[in-house]
């Protein structure tokens with residue numbers, strides 16, 4: 554019974570960490586905003602958006618080390634897209650962030666990349 558309870562608690566924690574806004578890393582006041590882009594998609598009936606945001610954008614280069622990535626869900630209700638960091642991120646000079654929307658919901662998320 555106690556084991557079951559732990560499992561439920563763990564699942565609840567996982568669900569809570571599936572927040573629609575996310576931050577990786579930590580920035581300090583002297584860090585630069587390297588990139589800010591907002592991805593907006595209209596809802597797809599019975600389907601979802603799965604998009605990758607690459608930093609730096611293809612064809613550009615980046616000389617700074619990323620300290621923090623901040624994904625803001627502009628919906629601010631429970632229908633936003635789930636962000637995941639697929640590669641790179643804090644400590645690297647590149648990052649790939651995936652945004653997966655919910656079925657039949659659009660998305661409006663802003664990805665901020667900070668570095669120094």
Ligand SMILES: *[C@@H]1O[C@H](CO)[C@@H](O)[C@H](O)[C@H]1NC(C)=O
Pocket residue numbers: 581582583584669
């Ligand atoms: C921010 O980071 C830079 C580079 O590591 C460091 O020189 C500076 O003191 C830090 N500033 C604060 C407020 O922590």
Ligand SMILES: *[C@@H]1O[C@H](CO)[C@@H](O)[C@H](O)[C@H]1NC(C)=O
Pocket residue numbers: 593627628661
């Ligand atoms: C997306 O969110 C931003 C920030 O809240 C807002 O200014 C913008 O109008 C939104 N875009 C759409 C298409 O809803």
Ligand SMILES: *[C@@H]1O[C@H](CO)[C@@H](O)[C@H](O)[C@H]1NC(C)=O
Pocket residue numbers: 628629630631632
């Ligand atoms: C959340 O906000 C978006 C944009 O304002 C809207 O399109 C969507 O229907 C809202 N979802 C819910 C569950 O309120």
